[in-house]
Amino acid sequence: MSKKNKRTIFGGIRHMAIAKKITLLYGGIFSFSLFIISLFMTLNITAIQQHNIRRELTYTISNIDVYVKQGKQLSNEALRGLLDNKYVEVCVYDQEDDCFYYSHFGEGPSLIQSQEFNLQSYDGHLVKGDELTEKRKKAFEEDGFKISVQKESAGNSTEYILENSKNQQLMLISSTIPTKEGIYRVEAFKLIDINSNFLKGFIVKLAMIDFIGIFCAFLIGRYISRRMLQPVEAIRSAAERITIEDLSQRIDTDGPEDEMKELTVTFNSMIDRLESSFQRQNQFVSDASHELRTPISVIQGYANLINRWGKSDPDILQESIDSILSETDHMSALIRKLLFLAKGDQNRMLVQKQLVTLNEIANEIVKELEILEVNRQVLFDEKDKAEIWGDPDLIKQLLWIHAENALKYTKDGDLITIRVWKDKKNAYVSVGDNGAGISKEHLPKIFDRFYRVDQSRNKGISGTGLGLSIAKWIVDSHFGQVSVESEEGKGTTFTNAFPLNTRLKKDELKKDN
Numbered sequence: 400m401s402k403k404n405k406r407t408i409f410g411g412i413r414h415m416a417i418a419k420k421i422t423l424l425y426g427g428i429f430s431f432s433l434f435i436i437s438l439f440m441t442l443n444i445t446a447i448q449q450h451n452i453r454r455e456l457t458y459t460i461s462n463i464d465v466y467v468k469q470g471k472q473l474s475n476e477a478l479r480g481l482l483d484n485k486y487v488e489v490c491v492y493d494q495e496d497d498c499f500y501y502s503h504f505g506e507g508p509s510l511i512q513s514q515e516f517n518l519q520s521y522d523g524h525l526v527k528g529d530e531l532t533e534k535r536k537k538a539f540e541e542d543g544f545k546i547s548v549q550k551e552s553a554g555n556s557t558e559y560i561l562e563n564s565k566n567q568q569l570m571l572i573s574s575t576i577p578t579k580e581g582i583y584r585v586e587a588f589k590l591i592d593i594n595s596n597f598l599k600g601f602i603v604k605l606a607m608i609d610f611i612g613i614f615c616a617f618l619i620g621r622y623i624s625r626r627m628l629q630p631v632e633a634i635r636s637a638a639e640r641i642t643i644e645d646l647s648q649r650i651d652t653d654g655p656e657d658e659m660k661e662l663t664v665t666f667n668s669m670i671d672r673l674e675s676s677f678q679r680q681n682q683f684v685s686d687a688s689h690e691l692r693t694p695i696s697v698i699q700g701y702a703n704l705i706n707r708w709g710k711s712d713p714d715i716l717q718e719s720i721d722s723i724l725s726e727t728d729h730m731s732a733l734i735r736k737l738l739f740l741a742k743g744d745q746n747r748m749l750v751q752k753q754l755v756t757l758n759e760i761a762n763e764i765v766k767e768l769e770i771l772e773v774n775r776q777v778l779f780d781e782k783d784k785a786e787i788w789g790d791p792d793l794i795k796q797l798l799w800i801h802a803e804n805a806l807k808y809t810k811d812g813d814l815i816t817i818r819v820w821k822d823k824k825n826a827y828v829s830v831g832d833n834g835a836g837i838s839k840e841h842l843p844k845i846f847d848r849f850y851r852v853d854q855s856r857n858k859g860i861s862g863t864g865l866g867l868s869i870a871k872w873i874v875d876s877h878f879g880q881v882s883v884e885s886e887e888g889k890g891t892t893f894t895n896a897f898p899l900n901t902r903l904k905k906d907e908l909k910k911d912n
Contacts, residue, residue, distance in 0.1 A: 463478070479502050491584070496581075569591055650666060758785060764798045790876075797873045798830060804891075829894040874895055
């Protein structure tokens with residue numbers, strides 16, 4: 400076979416459907432196994448037939464053994480009655496009565512006659528060993544047979560495979576049966592006849608069995624492959640029905656606890672994540688559009704105002720410029736935060752970690768709040784020195800987000816508390832206030848993007864609704880956790896937990912590997 404043909408064949412198999420590959424593989428393996436078994440049986444048909452004949456002869460001698468040991472009188476008629484197979488010939492020599500019994504009718508075969516003469520020449524005594532073997536060999540040769548195989552069998556038995564000049568073979572088993580009355584010598588033989596008709600019939604039947612077996616193997620392989628791939632077909636059908644507009648399709652997970660069920664559960668889980676991601680993305684786009692629409696509308700409105708009346712009115716012109724600059728700053732802050740989150744989602748945000756002391760960063764925030772003269776009381780409580788492996792700029796940004804929220808939702812003279820402590824596993828930094836607080840129904844959603852407690856998005860309190868989303872991303876990027884405790888009218892406390900320095904290094908090494 401040329402290389403081009405081989406490439407064509409293997410290329411066709413490689414591009415074949417999985418169900419057909421499984422059917423071909425199952426049927427091919429079964430067919431090959433059946434072929435090997437058939438070939439073995441064909442090549443060893445002689446051994447198989449010899450085994451069957453040996454079993455028949457042994458069974459016949461066993462029947463005679465039981466008969467004579469029961470003390471029953473042996474005769475030619477009794478001997479023929481003991482034979483289940485008419486093609487087995489038997490000669491029995493009774494040492495006590497010095498007589499022979501035969502299973503055949505009329506004149507005995509020349510082989511048995513020669514054996515009879517041979518046995519009688521022993522003066523009624525059974526000869527064993529090499530002497531018997533040599534005399535037997537000469538007797539067989541005189542009768543036109545030669546010994547092709549001779550081996551000792553179980554008990555007092557000897558097995559011979561004899562072959563004559565016509566290439567005919569027979570099996571003869573000679574055995575001694577000792578009883579209370581005397582000793583019997585039993586010789587049973589049968590022709591090993593493997594003729595062409597028998598061999599042809601055997602091969603035809605074997606070929607028919609092989610054909611039926613191979614046909615059934617491919618049918619069973621086709622059925623098994625289809626049954627095995629039903630979940631895959633269900634996944635394919637569901638995938639075809641799934642669109643961006645419809646992510647509600649799921650696959651039934653009923654069935655045995657096997658790999659296909661795991662695949663189905665994994666697929667459904669993937670669709671759940673995709674649906675959640677698309678919902679967040681749609682909400683993100685909707686909220687971003689809404690947030691950007693407001694300042695753009697304000698800028699457009701003041702630009703029209705300047706165009707109509709502000710060119711000649713300095714007050715209107717200055718008011719418009721101030722508003723446009725304010726809204727521009729708001730848009731700029733919103734876009735920066737959106738870009739920050741977008742880079743974080745795409746894992747493109749550079750996080751430069753080093754050994755960081757939370758006490759130092761928290762102290763910087765306290766000093767900056769005091770410099771800004773925010774008219775708030777600021778309390779810094781550091782119980783322990785807490786070191787973590789993190790990005791100092793991102794940690795500072797995180798604390799500023801919490802501090803800005805505390806400033807927004809507290810009044811002049813209220814208290815802002817920043818605490819730092821640690822335990823055996825984590826380092827903690829918290830920012831709390833005694834301001835407006837957050838109601839319980841809003842707490843689970845405050846880390847969602849663009850979510851603000853003031854759902855009407857009024858301008859009483861400025862903000863984009865992205866600060867806490869950024870804060871959560873920063874904490875997650877440091878393998879930490881952020882939690883919130885709040886009670887409406889009494890204040891809010893955000894607590895950030897980070898693994899201690901040694902613990903974090905190990906986690907990062909595992910992740911890198």
